[in-house]
Amino acid sequence: MxxxxxxxxxxxxxxxxxxxxxxEVRPAFLDIRETAHETFAVLWKVPAQGRMRLALDAHLPKQCIERETPTRSFEGSAYLERWTADCAGGLRDGKIVIDGLKATLTEALVRIEYKNGGTEVGRLLPEAPSFTAAGNQSYLEVARTYFLLGIEHILLxxxxxxxxxxxxxxxxxxxxxxxxxxxxxxxxxxxxxxxxxxxxxxxxxxxxxxxxxxxxxxxxxxxxxxxxxxxxxxxxxxxxxxxxxxxxxxxxxxxxxxxxxxxxxxxxxxxxxxxxxxxxxxxxxxxxxxxxxxxxxxxxxxxxxxxxxxxxxxxxxxxxxxxxxxxxxxx
Known part of the structure; x- marks a missing residue:
């Protein structure tokens, strides 16, 4: 039959x-790694075509201060920004915001890696463009985020x-x-x-x-x-x-x-x-x-x-x- x-x-x-x-519905990606006590290396990756990119900007919590002007480049199908930030008191309970996300159909993945080995992952959507760092996440919470990303990728x-x-x-x-x-x-x-x-x-x-x-x-x-x-x-x-x-x-x-x-x-x-x-x-x-x-x-x-x-x-x-x-x- x-x-x-x-x-x-x-x-x-x-x-x-x-x-x-x-x-073409590719997410933006914000990678934050603690390299020293309260010091973080930041990579901001935005989907791009040629020299045109999505109008998205990542903002770290208010206590974070950039050490230098970010370096900017286009690599493949992405626009990249890299910088180092000092965040007094760390990132715990700090709010990370992706400006411009509400006007898109895409999303952003935020991943934080702490010096003590802990990690946390946040999935930001147009209707929820901010993420409050908890300081750590369980393996189950990290797996849940990537599981949802897998479902979304195949369905889109x-x-x-x-x-x-x-x-x-x-x-x-x-x-x-x-x-x-x-x-x-x-x-x-x-x-x-x-x-x-x-x-x-x-x-x-x-x-x-x-x-x-x-x-x-x-x-x-x-x-x-x-x-x-x-x-x-x-x-x-x-x-x-x-x-x-x-x-x-x-x-x-x-x-x-x-x-x-x-x-x-x-x-x-x-x-x-x-x-x-x-x-x-x-x-x-x-x-x-x-x-x-x-x-x-x-x-x-x-x-x-x-x-x-x-x-x-x-x-x-x-x-x-x-x-x-x-x-x-x-x-």
Whole structure:
């Protein structure tokens, strides 16, 4: 039975209509490290394109005084500021504010590392652009922040979601669907861990362009599918999922590096982020199956027409992502 074949059109086509923002909702990152008693090295990282950056500014608590004028630079797809601050009495109970966050759709991650080995992480949102330092956090609180970041990344990573959607449309039964999603999960977990820990490396721009091509490939397989003759991608969809999952893992690792993977607690933050990605993926798959059921039983949606329309939408979105990404490589 082709359970996901009648995936209901409206919400999915809305998803396909957002190609321009795939992987563009990147968080800002404020890294604060105590280098001496009440002295902190600060790194402020803001998403940028070329020489244009988001109009975000980080403000430390009032008791913090800059030692020197911050150094400013553009590196890759980010704008960076670095400075050193003296904070009388430390940061405990001090308020950190990200000015301009309310006017954006992004968020900011604040990470503080204290000289005594303690850390704390705060996730600032447009509706809550300030963070009060507690002086330390439990491992559970740090893991929770990275878990939520993982969920958010996959649910806003439209290219990853559309790839999963296209795979679902290729599958004949739910057991094969389970194997396929598991293969994708295992594969991207391998490269996410390897790249984040420094064992594997690929340039991010070519990776993003190839991810777009992987989506176009699966869309083409959908359109070439015939009831009388199963294609290789339909017979062994888990192989396709695993192969391209390895590639998508590099995309996830690039996002994790963008938000600042803490070197002192890599296993914890990496595990929590990956579990968040998996939780978000499960939410998406469950939602897609629920929409499929609604399309079949409530609306009487024509499965073949819906499947073909979605395939064209997936392929079009993939190429709309691919063109600017390949242009970015050539620039």
């Amino acid at each position: 082709r359970a996901p074949a009648a995936l209901f059109a409206l919400p999915i086509l809305m998803l396909l209509g957002a190609p321009a923002i795939a992987h 990573g439209f290219d990853h979601l559309i790839f999963v959607l296209a795979l679902m449309l290729l599958i004949h039964d739910r057991w094969m669907l389970l194997k396929t999603i598991t293969a994708f999960t295992v594969a991207h977990s391998i490269t996410l861990a390897g790249a984040s820990l420094g064992y594997l490396s690929l340039p991010q721009r070519p990776v993003e362009a190839t991810i777009a091509l992987s989506i176009a490939f699966v869309a083409r397989e959908l359109l070439k599918s015939r009831p009388t003759k199963a294609r290789l991608s339909e017979t062994y969809p888990w192989v396709v999922a695993f192969a391209f999952g390895l590639l998508h893992g590099f995309g996830f690792s690039g996002a994790l590096k963008e938000i600042g993977l803490p070197q002192s607690d890599v296993p914890l933050s990496l595990l929590a982020f990956n579990l968040g990605v998996e939780a978000g993926q499960i939410i998406f798959v469950a939602g897609a199956l629920a929409i499929a059921w609604a399309g079949r039983t409530m609306v009487g949606l024509h499965a073949a027409l819906a499947r073909r329309a979605i395939a064209y939408g997936v392929g079009t979105s993939a190429m709309l992502w691919f063109i600017p990404r390949i242009a970015g490589i050539a620039a």
